[in-house]
Amino acid sequence: MPRPGSSGATADSQPRTSVRPTSRSRRSSTGSSGTCAFHASTFPRCSRSSKAFDGYWEDPEFEPYDPARDRERFECARKVERPQAPFELLALDVNPYPHQQEILDRLTAERDLHCRWKNLVVAATGTGKTVIAALDYRRVRRMWGEARLLYVAHRREILHQSRSTFRAVLRDGSFGELWSEGERPVGGKHVFASIQTLARVDLDGMSPDVFEVVIVDEVHHAEARTYERLLAHLRPRLLLGLTATPERADGEDIRRWFDGRVAAELRLWTALERGLLCPFQYFGLHDDVDLSAVQWKRGGYDPSALERVYVLSREIAVRRVRLVAQALADKVRDLRGMRALGFCVSVRHAEFMAEEFAKLGIPAVAVSAQTPMADRERALRRLKDREVNVVFAVDLFNEGVDVPEVDTVIFLRPTESPTVFLQQLGRGLRLAEGKACLTVLDMIGRPTRRFRFDLR
Numbered sequence: 435m436p437r438p439g440s441s442g443a444t445a446d447s448q449p450r451t452s453v454r455p456t457s458r459s460r461r462s463s464t465g466s467s468g469t470c471a472f473h474a475s476t477f478p479r480c481s482r483s484s485k486a487f488d489g490y491w492e493d494p495e496f497e498p499y500d501p502a503r504d505r506e507r508f509e510c511a512r513k514v515e516r517p518q519a520p521f522e523l524l525a526l527d528v529n530p531y532p533h534q535q536e537i538l539d540r541l542t543a544e545r546d547l548h549c550r551w552k553n554l555v556v557a558a559t560g561t562g563k564t565v566i567a568a569l570d571y572r573r574v575r576r577m578w579g580e581a582r583l584l585y586v587a588h589r590r591e592i593l594h595q596s597r598s599t600f601r602a603v604l605r606d607g608s609f610g611e612l613w614s615e616g617e618r619p620v621g622g623k624h625v626f627a628s629i630q631t632l633a634r635v636d637l638d639g640m641s642p643d644v645f646e647v648v649i650v651d652e653v654h655h656a657e658a659r660t661y662e663r664l665l666a667h668l669r670p671r672l673l674l675g676l677t678a679t680p681e682r683a684d685g686e687d688i689r690r691w692f693d694g695r696v697a698a699e700l701r702l703w704t705a706l707e708r709g710l711l712c713p714f715q716y717f718g719l720h721d722d723v724d725l726s727a728v729q730w731k732r733g734g735y736d737p738s739a740l741e742r743v744y745v746l747s748r749e750i751a752v753r754r755v756r757l758v759a760q761a762l763a764d765k766v767r768d769l770r771g772m773r774a775l776g777f778c779v780s781v782r783h784a785e786f787m788a789e790e791f792a793k794l795g796i797p798a799v800a801v802s803a804q805t806p807m808a809d810r811e812r813a814l815r816r817l818k819d820r821e822v823n824v825v826f827a828v829d830l831f832n833e834g835v836d837v838p839e840v841d842t843v844i845f846l847r848p849t850e851s852p853t854v855f856l857q858q859l860g861r862g863l864r865l866a867e868g869k870a871c872l873t874v875l876d877m878i879g880r881p882t883r884r885f886r887f888d889l890r
Contacts, residue, residue, distance in 0.1 A: 553697035559860025774842035
């Protein structure tokens with residue numbers, strides 16, 4: 435049977451390539467076949483493409499397709515290779531970047547050389563902690579077989595994103611069950627569970643060794659009672675903790691759950707130096723708001739008192755909004771091309787900022803923990819598509835939300851915790867095509883004497 439791309443000679447002795455219909459030729463939309471002839475000297479790229487096509491054609495990995503015989507098999511294969519969720523690219527092998535491989539090698543050394551099976555990984559936001567965890571689990575699963583898994587996080591969005599990452603790495607579109615907000619696992623072998631749900635579980639009915647692998651995301655929360663209760667009960671063969679910011683404002687040390695050690699570490703400044711994160715420009719701008727008399731509680735400003743200043747003191751609040759908008763106009767080249775996250779003191783403050791920005795012609799929305807998940811996801815999609823230019827929130831997007839396109843971060847409240855500051859800064863540090871750097875605006879008022887700038 436003739437192959438496409440067979441060569442011959444024309445009457446004028448010019449080399450020519452012909453493509454003739456065969457049983458494998460593509461048919462047009464009308465169902466008719468056609469013949470195409472062209473001069474290779476006139477279209478050298480076509481000639482090279484023809485040779486490449488011949489190479490694929492002859493490859494024994496490919497086989498003829500007969501619709502009557504192969505349609506059902508093809509449809510089944512297509513569904514596996516192209517799942518419904520666009521981000522779960524199961525047909526692709528996920529391999530670690532060099533910095534991720536370094537961390538994986540350290541974990542292997544801790545286990546194989548030192549028999550240490552409780553390990554803490556500290557890696558800056560944007561360096562792929564979840565991918566590292568999934569690749570590590572894939573390796574463990576190859577050694578142990580099924581490897582029953584419990585993945586713990588405190589936000590539903592984190593659980594969804596993490597399960598999608600594991601599915602991609604394992605190339606298994608059905609891997610993992612959610613245990614959160616009314617969803618319960620059926621098989622219970624590989625579970626992605628919220629700590630809020632686990633806090634309501636009677637642990638006496640759960641065998642301590644029911645899960646061989648336990649992974650705790652954002653493990654700096656581990657000193658909370660809900661986490662402490664869970665970790666004290668479970669006895670997995672392997673425990674892995676993930677965080678970008680292990681330090682806690684209360685001075686508690688989460689390393690106690692990992693035999694007092696950090697197994698692998700990649701801090702923010704190292705990641706920036708290695709070009710793993712987007713560089714940023716920081717502007718601390720005085721907003722002329724006097725906070726010296728605002729009530730101070732338990733190591734920080736009283737949020738309700740701050741809200742009264744930033745929202746209810748109308749003249750101060752509106753003047754501050756205009757100052758923020760002017761600062762953005764000065765520092766950001768194209769406001770309508772901007773993708774910004776603004777961190778506020780309260781839900782009411784976020785809604786106020788969105789309303790005032792809209793009045794100034796800057797499309798903005800506010801989201802909170804009370805906002806339905808579908809609406810929160812829609813807000814982030816609109817930000818990515820530049821339908822809105824700013825999403826205002828409180829602490830909702832501190833952790834686990836990946837929008838690499840964010841190019842501006844606005845701090846609209848005093849941030850006493852260095853951990854929270856780095857988490858919020860990290861929302862804009864991911865690399866993205868066309869993103870040269872992150873712009874950071876930090877609105878700074880006249881603080882109380884108790885506020886510690888040196889801790890930030």
